[in-house]
Amino acid sequence: MRMLPCADSGLLVELRDLDEVLALYAALDADRPPGVVDLVPAARTLLLRVDPDTADIAEVQDAVQATRPSHGGQQERGLLRVPVVYDGEDLAEVARLTGLTEREVVEAHTGTEWRVAFGGFAPGFGYLSGGDSRLVVPRRAEPRTRVPVGAVGLAGEFSGIYPRTSPGGWQLIGRTDLEIWRVDRDPPALLRPGVRVRFEEATA
Amino acid sequence: MTRSTVEVLATGPLSTVQDLGRPGLSGIGVGTSGAADRGSLRLANRLCGNDESAAAVEVTLGGLTVRAHGDLVIAVTGAPCPVTIDGRGEAPNAPLRVPGGAEVRLGTPERGLRSYLAVRGGIVVDPVLGSRSTDVLAGLGPEQLGPGRILPVGPAPHGHPHVDIAPVAPPAIDEVTLDIVPGPRHDWFTPEALDTLVSRPYEVTADSNRVGMRLAGPELPRRDTAELPSEGMVTGALQVPPNGLPTLFLADHPSTGGYPVIAVVRATHVDQAAQSRPGQRIRFRLGGKR
Numbered sequence: 001m002r003m004l005p006c007a008d009s010g011l012l013v014e015l016r017d018l019d020e021v022l023a024l025y026a027a028l029d030a031d032r033p034p035g036v037v038d039l040v041p042a043a044r045t046l047l048l049r050v051d052p053d054t055a056d057i058a059e060v061q062d063a064v065q066a067t068r069p070s071h072g073g074q075q076e077r078g079l080l081r082v083p084v085v086y087d088g089e090d091l092a093e094v095a096r097l098t099g100l101t102e103r104e105v106v107e108a109h110t111g112t113e114w115r116v117a118f119g120g121f122a123p124g125f126g127y128l129s130g131g132d133s134r135l136v137v138p139r140r141a142e143p144r145t146r147v148p149v150g151a152v153g154l155a156g157e158f159s160g161i162y163p164r165t166s167p168g169g170w171q172l173i174g175r176t177d178l179e180i181w182r183v184d185r186d187p188p189a190l191l192r193p194g195v196r197v198r199f200e201e202a203t204a
Numbered sequence: 205m206t207r208s209t210v211e212v213l214a215t216g217p218l219s220t221v222q223d224l225g226r227p228g229l230s231g232i233g234v235g236t237s238g239a240a241d242r243g244s245l246r247l248a249n250r251l252c253g254n255d256e257s258a259a260a261v262e263v264t265l266g267g268l269t270v271r272a273h274g275d276l277v278i279a280v281t282g283a284p285c286p287v288t289i290d291g292r293g294e295a296p297n298a299p300l301r302v303p304g305g306a307e308v309r310l311g312t313p314e315r316g317l318r319s320y321l322a323v324r325g326g327i328v329v330d331p332v333l334g335s336r337s338t339d340v341l342a343g344l345g346p347e348q349l350g351p352g353r354i355l356p357v358g359p360a361p362h363g364h365p366h367v368d369i370a371p372v373a374p375p376a377i378d379e380v381t382l383d384i385v386p387g388p389r390h391d392w393f394t395p396e397a398l399d400t401l402v403s404r405p406y407e408v409t410a411d412s413n414r415v416g417m418r419l420a421g422p423e424l425p426r427r428d429t430a431e432l433p434s435e436g437m438v439t440g441a442l443q444v445p446p447n448g449l450p451t452l453f454l455a456d457h458p459s460t461g462g463y464p465v466i467a468v469v470r471a472t473h474v475d476q477a478a479q480s481r482p483g484q485r486i487r488f489r490l491g492g493k494r
Contacts, residue, residue: 004387004388005387005388006387006388006438006468007384007385007467007468007469007470008471009438009439009440009468010436010468012388012435012436037227037228038227038228038230039230040435040437040460041231042435042436042460043435044435045433045435045436047435047436047437047438049230049236049436049438118231119231119232119233120230120233120434120458120460121458121460122233122342123232123233123234123342124232124233125233164343183344188232188333189233192231193231
């Protein structure tokens with residue numbers, strides 16, 4: 001574990017892998033050190049944003065050091081079934097990169113349960129982890145300037161769903177009609193950290 | 205009882221409603237947003253006797269004209285701009301009485317970038333996810349203001365403003381000096397990059413907004429071209445994309461980013477950064493108080 005201060009505004013904790021990130025996140029979310037206003041988990045890091053008027057970075061560091069990571073402690077938030085039409089523009093490329101057939105890519109994507117590890121990129125976007133390890137693919141070399149809302153993609157060890165039309169560099173394998181982000185709904189985001197996700201093949 | 209309102213007649217380049225933002229929602233990918241110069245928003249609210257977190261109008265480079273419907277108390281802070289009420293000149297950084305029907309005009313500031321117009325009672329448009337701030341990156345919160353928009357004003361708070369006029373240091377007119385602390389990713393750059401960052405000034409480019417300020421100046425070379433997994437970002441971060449030129453993140457910055465941050469501007473200097481206008485020079489200085 002490496003601790004990297006961000007001036008007096010935050011502390012970036014670098015960890016070995018996503019499991020360590022989520023374990024530390026669960027422990028700190030349950031018992032926040034004084035002055036910590038937000039926790040931002042990511043693939044290899046956990047950022048603690050602090051209120052510079054009330055927090056002392058050195059004290060926050062000591063508190064993190066003294067925290068026992070809570071393995072398996074991610075909050076259980078239920079199962080979300082996501083219907084997907086697997087006709088994404090990068091399906092053939094993902095098959096080529098993984099050495100699978102297109103059919104096997106779909107079966108791998110629907111064959112295991114995923115889980116929202118953390119949010120980021122845009123409101124309502126969730127990084128889904130825990131899928132079939134054969135589906136690990138790099139981002140596209142050239143990001144698209146326009147990815148449609150509902151596009152389902154893969155990048156690195158993650159899968160994700162675009163909550164609105166935006167630029168994006170993930171490999172697109174399909175699309176869903178499920179509205180994963182609606183600001184006037186409670187909750188606005190269906191993909192909150194801890195939610196389990198099961199992709200199901202739908203017909204166009 | 206009819207509530208007072210503020211009618212927008214003209215806006216200048218960009219006027220938005222801002223409060224202190226929506227912290228704590230990065231789990232669902234929502235950034236903090238809120239006033240770019242938080243100190244000036246807080247001051248405007250104190251001058252009106254409001255809670256410091258009340259919503260006000262953030263006015264970029266002046267040009268806002270509004271009409272009061274109902275008697276109002278207002279205050280204008282931040283970039284000092286000429287303020288007139290029905291054509292009569294008034295002072296910034298002081299509570300001002302506006303009779304119902306009067307027209308309030310904010311001219312172009314001669315220095316600084318963002319002015320704040322607070323109203324006693326606060327602007328009470330419907331909050332989105334707990335905040336009335338417009339997040340221009342995420343597309344959250346009220347739309348940016350345009351002519352014809354009617355802004356409801358909340359009930360006057362019980363407390364009365366106990367400040368008559370606030371002495372405020374005006375934003376710098378030439379070079380701005382900002383204290384930075386190296387990291388979290390300065391070790392991703394060549395050993396000389398930090399010296400380069402503090403050796404010569406950078407210029408604020410026109411490609412700057414509430415998300416961040418793109419800076420022009422000496423390039424900051426990376427040690428290698430490895431890919432950084434996206435990680436959480438703070439306001440004030442100097443993120444360096446592959447072209448080597450830093451972007452200084454402001455209120456609407458994305459909650460995570462995929463390029464290394466060479467240094468972070470101290471929290472006490474972020475408001476000054478947000479008042480720097482395109483063409484102005486910024487000099488970074490290592491250190492400042494711990």
